[in-house]
Amino acid sequence: MYQKKDTLYWQNLTRQFLKELQGGAIGVNEIDELRGVLRFHEYRYYVLNDPLLSDYEYDLLYKSLEKIEQQHPSLVTPDSPTQRVAKDLTRDFPTVQHLVPMLSLDNSYNAEDLFDFDRRVKELTGLASVEYCVEPKFDGSSISLIYKNDLLVRAATRGDGLQGDEVTPNVKQIRTVPLSAPFTAQGIEEIEIRGEVLINKENFNRFNDQLLQQGLAPLANPRNAAAGTLRLKDPGEAAKRKLEVFVYHISYTGLAPRATLPAALATHAHSLELLWELGFRSPHLEKKVCKNIDEVIGYCGQYETMRDDLPYEIDGMVIKVNDTRLQEKMGMTSHHPRWAVAFKFKARQATTQLTGVEFQVGRTGAVTPVAKLTPVAVGGVMVSSISLHNQEYIAEKDLRIGDQVLIERAGDVIPQIVKSLGDLRKGKEKKIVFPTHCPICESRLFKEEEEAVWRCINIECPAQVVERIIHFVSKDAMDIRGLGEANIRKFYDEQLLRDIPGIYTFDFAALENKEGFGKKSIENLQTAIAGSKTQPLHRLIYALGIRFVGETTARTLAAAVTHLLDFEKLSLEQLVELEDVGPKVAGSIHDFFSNKENIEMIRTLEKLGLSLRNQKKDTTTSGNLHGKTFLFTGTLPTLKRSAAEEMVRNEGGIVLGGVSAKLDYLVAGEDAGSKLEKAKKINTIRIITEPEFLKLIQP
Numbered sequence: 001m002y003q004k005k006d007t008l009y010w011q012n013l014t015r016q017f018l019k020e021l022q023g024g025a026i027g028v029n030e031i032d033e034l035r036g037v038l039r040f041h042e043y044r045y046y047v048l049n050d051p052l053l054s055d056y057e058y059d060l061l062y063k064s065l066e067k068i069e070q071q072h073p074s075l076v077t078p079d080s081p082t083q084r085v086a087k088d089l090t091r092d093f094p095t096v097q098h099l100v101p102m103l104s105l106d107n108s109y110n111a112e113d114l115f116d117f118d119r120r121v122k123e124l125t126g127l128a129s130v131e132y133c134v135e136p137k138f139d140g141s142s143i144s145l146i147y148k149n150d151l152l153v154r155a156a157t158r159g160d161g162l163q164g165d166e167v168t169p170n171v172k173q174i175r176t177v178p179l180s181a182p183f184t185a186q187g188i189e190e191i192e193i194r195g196e197v198l199i200n201k202e203n204f205n206r207f208n209d210q211l212l213q214q215g216l217a218p219l220a221n222p223r224n225a226a227a228g229t230l231r232l233k234d235p236g237e238a239a240k241r242k243l244e245v246f247v248y249h250i251s252y253t254g255l256a257p258r259a260t261l262p263a264a265l266a267t268h269a270h271s272l273e274l275l276w277e278l279g280f281r282s283p284h285l286e287k288k289v290c291k292n293i294d295e296v297i298g299y300c301g302q303y304e305t306m307r308d309d310l311p312y313e314i315d316g317m318v319i320k321v322n323d324t325r326l327q328e329k330m331g332m333t334s335h336h337p338r339w340a341v342a343f344k345f346k347a348r349q350a351t352t353q354l355t356g357v358e359f360q361v362g363r364t365g366a367v368t369p370v371a372k373l374t375p376v377a378v379g380g381v382m383v384s385s386i387s388l389h390n391q392e393y394i395a396e397k398d399l400r401i402g403d404q405v406l407i408e409r410a411g412d413v414i415p416q417i418v419k420s421l422g423d424l425r426k427g428k429e430k431k432i433v434f435p436t437h438c439p440i441c442e443s444r445l446f447k448e449e450e451e452a453v454w455r456c457i458n459i460e461c462p463a464q465v466v467e468r469i470i471h472f473v474s475k476d477a478m479d480i481r482g483l484g485e486a487n488i489r490k491f492y493d494e495q496l497l498r499d500i501p502g503i504y505t506f507d508f509a510a511l512e513n514k515e516g517f518g519k520k521s522i523e524n525l526q527t528a529i530a531g532s533k534t535q536p537l538h539r540l541i542y543a544l545g546i547r548f549v550g551e552t553t554a555r556t557l558a559a560a561v562t563h564l565l566d567f568e569k570l571s572l573e574q575l576v577e578l579e580d581v582g583p584k585v586a587g588s589i590h591d592f593f594s595n596k597e598n599i600e601m602i603r604t605l606e607k608l609g610l611s612l613r614n615q616k617k618d619t620t621t622s623g624n625l626h627g628k629t630f631l632f633t634g635t636l637p638t639l640k641r642s643a644a645e646e647m648v649r650n651e652g653g654i655v656l657g658g659v660s661a662k663l664d665y666l667v668a669g670e671d672a673g674s675k676l677e678k679a680k681k682i683n684t685i686r687i688i689t690e691p692e693f694l695k696l697i698q699p
């Protein structure tokens with residue numbers, strides 16, 4: 001189990017082991033310490049989000065443990081870090097009985113409701129004032145964890161509250177769940193802990209991107225993703241989704257003979273701290289103990305404003321009577337405990353009517369159905385159309401034109417249709433008919449067997465050509481301002497712009513007498529086009545619109561070559577060796593650079609003055625911010641976040657994903673939230689404003 005010794009102790013041991021590895025191997029008599037070291041680094045990485053070791057070094061240590069265990073199978077313990085790896089691939093989920101029913105929570109939506117709750121609590125307890133503990137309501141899937149004699153023996157979903165599905169192998173993949181924890185030292189032989197399994201927004205978005213790239217339907221929200229992942233038959237697949245767990249309640253404790261309950265369990269807040277001390281991720285930093293209901297209301301309001309800044313979704317706050325003895329006294333209904341209430345944030349779901357479907361042809365020829373909706377506000381944003389992704393998605397959700405649909409927009413996630421409300425149908429709803437021919441060029445659509453997407457394969461299809469140009473000039477690609485989507489469509493129709501190289505031979509004189517084009521705007525367009533010629537290579541690669549090559553892959557690719565046409569020489573095997581490039585992506589890149597027309601176009605672009613060389617190699621060792629790490633929070637007065645991050649990278653700096661001791665600068669804008677609070681606690685981090693940041697860039 002993870003032991004809370006000094007960081008220094010583990011660090012020294014780590015260094016000692018790494019040294020031993022250089023000289024040969026780690027001895028079998030050191031196996032316990034080696035496990036301790038690995039657990040310590042898992043904890044730093046997954047629970048504290050503050051690693052002290054590179055992935056590579058961690059791997060070295062992990063592999064040497066694996067080797068020792070292979071040579072001495074009798075020394076393998078069930079909680080060894082190697083035992084997270086799933087052995088049996090497919091299995092059903094046995095139904096298991098919960099030790100204590102897993103109830104729901106009563107809901108509240110405003111201050112009035114919370115005052116009511118406070119009144120009920122005071123009536124029930126006969127007290128004049130009651131202390132509450134307030135913490136986030138994590139929007140995931142609930143889980144029960146049972147530890148016996150310090151070992152994780154069972155993990156189960158909520159199910160119907162009395163019985164759930166046992167999902168231990170999948171939960172063992174979650175690195176924030178310790179496989180063992182020192183409960184017996186606290187006098188506890190058996191314990192049941194409740195928590196929430198979730199997937200953070202970044203991993204969720206990444207996962208959805210992957211689904212889309214494979215032509216599959218994305219998931220509506222992180223909650224569904226977490227719930228679905230827990231029930232995957234293949235724990236290895238579950239591991240890839242990178243779930244996390246927050247534990248927030250101890251529901252049962254079986255004490256050793258003559259032992260007494262640890263004093264820490266007298267209040268909810270202390271039990272969160274105890275769990276934290278024992279190596280769990282509990283909301284011990286996020287919680288707040290409030291003296292009265294006014295403080296509770298204040299904290300809930302404060303947290304709601306930070307909602308979008310959090311790395312994971314929360315759908316409200318949970319208010320709990322802090323004194324656990326009082327909790328017991330108050331008891332529960334068959335539905336929820338009387339000592340807790342959920343405060344729900346404003347809904348990000350809405351219902352509206354699906355009024356029609358448009359079929360759009362993308363730059364790869366993929367035909368995407370897009371639902372037109374009666375405009376509706378969801379979490380402060382008007383939504384009037386939503387992608388339906390593909391034919392299977394429509395069938396799966398059984399969508400019809402005229403349906404009332406439930407839509408959801410989770411944080412920074414693209415809005416999705418959750419389901420159609422079939423009960424509200426009146427009988428006049430129409431089936432959605434997928435076209436057999438391209439709505440633009442009328443050539444027949446094709447679908448590859450293992451794909452979900454229908455495609456127009458006419459390479460000259462005007463829709464595709466136009467979309468390719470639009471993508472090429474877009475903000476994250478070559479960023480040619482003034483050549484917006486509407487203009488490109490117009491220029492295409494007027495034969496002024498028919499392909500990508502045409503951007504660089506554009507006849508500006510033809511614009512002179514056109515409506516909407518003054519001298520100034522023509523000049524601006526000229527400058528923007530000329531300026532794009534020196535965009536860094538990764539932008540050009542992304543701009544080419546190679547299938548499956550997103551911005552991240554484009555960066556990897558750019559870093560791998562010195563000249564764009566080097567890709568002509570790279571084999572599939574060489575491509576697969578690049579980070580994050582799988583066989584599918586490699587195949588697509590290979591196809592692209594094997595196509596004569598593509599190569600010709602690239603040569604033409606070079607002749608027209610575009611830089612195809614990798615200039616990045618120079619800037620990363622000479623940039624003003626070389627080696628410095630940055631993180632942005634809140635709204636910056638003038639810069640967009642993506643632009644600011646780009647500036648950091650261009651100057652050789654690194655943008656981090658979260659606050660940790662590795663961070664050099666936190667650039668804080670307006671309404672900065674939890675990141676700022678966290679950064680203030682680490683005194684090596686410099687907190688700066690946008691103007692100060694700009695000075696760093698251009699001293």
Ligand code: AMP
Nearest residue numbers: 103104105135136137138142196248318
């Ligand atoms: P609901 O599903 O809306 O009835 O809300 C109850 C659920 O909220 C519980 O079953 C838990 O899964 C979940 N939940 C999330 N965060 C917490 C928390 N901090 N404390 C208690 N329950 C939570």
Ligand code: ZN
Nearest residue numbers: 438441456461
């Ligand atoms: Zn077409």
